[in-house]
Amino acid sequence: MLNEVVAKLTNISKHYGEGELVVKALDKLNLDVHKGDYLAVMGASGSGKSTAMNILGCLDRPTFGQYLLNGNAVEDLSDDELADLRNQELGFVFQQFHLLQDASALENVMLPMLYACITPSERKKLAETALERVGLTDRMNNRPNQLSGGQQQRVAIARAIINKPSLLLADEPTGALDSSTTEDVLNLFDDLHKQGITLVLVTHEDEVALRAKKKALFKDGRIIKIS
DSSP, X not given: OTTOEEEEEEEEEEEESOGGGOEEEEEEEEEEEETTOEEEEEEOTTSSHHHHHHHXXXXXXXXXXXXXXTTEEOTTOOHHHHHHHHHHHEEEEESSXXXXXXXXXXXXXXXXXXXXXXXXXXXXXXXXXXXHHTXXXXXXXXXXXXSOHHHHHHHHHHHHHTTOOSEEEEESTTTTSOHHHHHHHXXXXXXXXXXXXXEEXXXXXXXXXXXXXXXXXXXXXXXXXXX
């Protein structure tokens, strides 16, 4: 269903410090991400957008509030349970590619399936399909130092979607790329969205945000505008 809520943040606050020195990185934030959304998160440095992304990605815990992922409360899960959830339900793409330098593109993409009940041959087949999906059929056996920045980001995207995540989170994914390569990566995100992937992208670049179907503007730990 198009209106199905994948991720729901309700009165989420994230505080650092205590007393008069407390810093409210998020202040009673409310956000619904629906299935099929392509949401760009924008805001000045310190507005809370990266903190919100970390909580959506189960990389950080809120101080207060509730986070439902596919209807399940996650803020009180154990660290091991959060790790399992990240692997099964979430995909991540960062500005830096975070690829294993001594592993091939194919081996990097296979990595998230290592602890799944999938045979090695099936893992290889699924990884090959994911790399084909991002246009790297002829680069599967290359190591990261044999790939361009754009190709490395495509490997990272293939790795992020290999477990068919409910939510794909991209934090400044074009920040380390030139304009031509940025266009290629954004076209890939467009294609993935058209194929049904739910995508939340943090960016400070207007031209990147224009590719999204919805925009959330952050200020002082809150969303002040959704358009």
